[in-house]
Amino acid sequence: MNEENMKPINSSDNALNDGLMNDSDIVKDSIEKDSVDITQLRTPIKVDLSPIYNFLGARTTQAWVDAAINNLPLIIQDHANCEKKAAGTAMNLIFRYEFSYDLQCKLAQLIREEMLHYEQVLGIMNDRGLEWKYLSAGRYAKGMLKHKRTYEPAAMVDVLIIGAFIEARSCERFASLAEVINDERLAKYYRYLLKSESRHFEDYLALAQSLSEDNIDERVSFFKEVESELISSPDAELRFHSGTPA
DSSP states (O other): OOBTTBOOOOOSHHHHHHHHHHHHHHHHHHHHHTOOOGGGOOOOSOOOOHHHHHHSSSOOOHHHHHHHHHTHHHHHHHHHHHHHHHHHHHHHHHHHOTTOHHHHHHHHHHHHHHHHHHHHHHHHHHHTTOOOOOOOOOSHHHHHHTTOOSSTTHHHHHHHHHHHHHHHHHHHHHHHHHHHOSOHHHHHHHHHHHHHHHHHHHHHHHHHHHTOSSOOHHHHHHHHHHHHHHHHSEESSOOTTOOEEO
16 A cells, blocks of 8 residues: 555565465466456455554544545545555665665565556446546655655665555554445455555564664654654545544
């Protein structure tokens, strides 16, 4: 999922293989069948989200859930925007951080995954007869990125930490919507996304730590407070990652 100018990469090879293998299989299937029929997706029976809830500093408010349910066309398109921006940002990172073969491979896999999700959400919009409309970027990613350090590797470390929070929040919101939405097809799709999204944040944190000589816990705690404030405080715009509706 993603947000404006934001979406990093997975870390360890094992986590990458575990988190992306199903999506890689689906990418292959979609190429062979020229289809991204979300009704055929393998949906996990249950995903343990306790690590997500423990990582985030605040839960999504009922007011946001209610507003999202009442404005599904907007939420669906903004979700598509996030996937598209995520893929674009990963592509930018491929050109910016060419020093690591491992990093390049993981970014390439991420781009394929995000573009697959983007195509799937476009399919949902098409099936519902939703026209693409201009949506301005919300405050969420900008609100965290303004605290990003400006020198390397600290800047990249902060980008990855912010990405971890974006992934975790996306997962938490998919779960919140899937529980209450009166649309089984859409609910199934959100449940399908939980497996990869629930693991990405830990991968991003591991990679951030691998790039830093210092322990990143202090920076994680800092961004936890920033993210929590953005989610809990009144927000004039409704977006997939917006705060409590004003």
